[in-house]
Amino acid sequence: MISDDPQFYVQGVLKCDRRVLAKTITLIESSLSAHQDLARTIIDLLLPYTGKAIRLGITGVPGVGKSMFIESLGTMLVKKRHRVAVLAVDPSSQRSGGSVLADKTRMEKLSIDENAFIRPSPSGGTLGGVARKTRETMIVCEAAGFDVIIVETVGVGQSEITVASMVDFFLLLMISGAGDELQGIKKGVLELADAVAVNKADGDNVEKAEMARKQYETSLHFLAPSSPNWTPPVFTCSAIEMTGINIIWESVLAHHEKTNPYRRAPGQPKKTGSGLDVVPCKRRLKRTFFSKSRSE
Numbered sequence: 467m468i469s470d471d472p473q474f475y476v477q478g479v480l481k482c483d484r485r486v487l488a489k490t491i492t493l494i495e496s497s498l499s500a501h502q503d504l505a506r507t508i509i510d511l512l513l514p515y516t517g518k519a520i521r522l523g524i525t526g527v528p529g530v531g532k533s534m535f536i537e538s539l540g541t542m543l544v545k546k547r548h549r550v551a552v553l554a555v556d557p558s559s560q561r562s563g564g565s566v567l568a569d570k571t572r573m574e575k576l577s578i579d580e581n582a583f584i585r586p587s588p589s590g591g592t593l594g595g596v597a598r599k600t601r602e603t604m605i606v607c608e609a610a611g612f613d614v615i616i617v618e619t620v621g622v623g624q625s626e627i628t629v630a631s632m633v634d635f636f637l638l639l640m641i642s643g644a645g646d647e648l649q650g651i652k653k654g655v656l657e658l659a660d661a662v663a664v665n666k667a668d669g670d671n672v673e674k675a676e677m678a679r680k681q682y683e684t685s686l687h688f689l690a691p692s693s694p695n696w697t698p699p700v701f702t703c704s705a706i707e708m709t710g711i712n713i714i715w716e717s718v719l720a721h722h723e724k725t726n727p728y729r730r731a732p733g734q735p736k737k738t739g740s741g742l743d744v745v746p747c748k749r750r751l752k753r754t755f756f757s758k759s760r761s762e
């Protein structure tokens with residue numbers, strides 16, 4: 467049963483009632499115009515409760531280990547008392563039902579953690595449509611109190627650029643032993659990255675991963691940095707062995723400090739007397755958000 471009372475959803479989301487949270491996202495993903503109108507009203511009412519989360523985008527070619535990396539990072543973060551929401555952007559996918567389960571099994575620990583929430587890609591649709599749904603779903607998750615939102619995107623074409631524009635930090639995962647062409651990574655994507663991590667640095671692969679790390683460091687040196695006060699670092703990590711994950715998270719936090727000096731660390735209480743005019747800022751954000759949604 468779909469209720470048509472926006473307050474039913476708003477109050478449920480604010481209490482982080484998972485059933486209501488899932489229903490709200492279903493409304494956002496619905497193509498019925500009545501559902502979309504209701505979703506828009508709900509988002510409008512939830513917007514004042516957002517702005518506290520760190521949004522992290524993760525990209526890389528299929529099989530590079532994005533889901534496994536998110537499983538490792540996510541379980542580490544919930545141990546640090548963060549609340550983690552994981553969303554996926556894959557406009558090429560028609561997945562629903564069964565493959566939801568497939569994605570969840572790759573995040574076995576995270577999917578059963580009460581401080582985590584995993585939502586697979588909305589099935590089908592254009593990239594613009596999927597991006598709008600993802601942007602709105604991020605807002606709902608933030609309002610529900612998730613302070614780290616991780617978006618997994620498949621490394622094909624335009625979707626990285628779209629996701630990079632929606633997140634605070636964009637991490638590119640690579641593997642060693644495959645040339646850039648093989649990994650389908652264009653120079654443009656490397657330019658968008660706030661950090662690069664060579665995954666699967668385990669077993670016999672440790673040395674090769676370190677060599678690849680150095681190569682990417684050199685390549686990045688010749689590119690214009692994404693921000694004047696941030697040089698993208700290059701790491702090695704193993705999602706399976708959970709090594710190198712913490713240092714990447716520290717880099718996310720360092721980037722957050724440097725590029726958002728007025729923002730709080732995720733989940734931290736509001737500082738009082740900061741002198742910042744929050745309300746006009748939110749209004750501006752809201753305007754930008756809706757003008758973007760409409761143009762898609």
Ligand SMILES: Nc1nc2c(ncn2[C@@H]2O[C@H](COP(=O)(O)OP(=O)(O)OP(=O)(O)O)[C@@H](O)[C@H]2O)c(=O)[nH]1
Pocket residue numbers: 526527528529530531532533534535572620665666667668703704705706707
């Ligand atoms: N050795 C090793 N294997 C890994 C590591 N991370 C992932 N894998 C393996 O790589 C394969 C793909 O991992 P996924 O996490 O599903 O990769 P993905 O990038 O999410 O793939 P798509 O969602 O299909 O794009 C799986 O068989 C994993 O077990 C790692 O750190 N080391």
Ligand SMILES: [Mg+2]
Pocket residue numbers: 532533534618
């Ligand atoms: Mg995956």
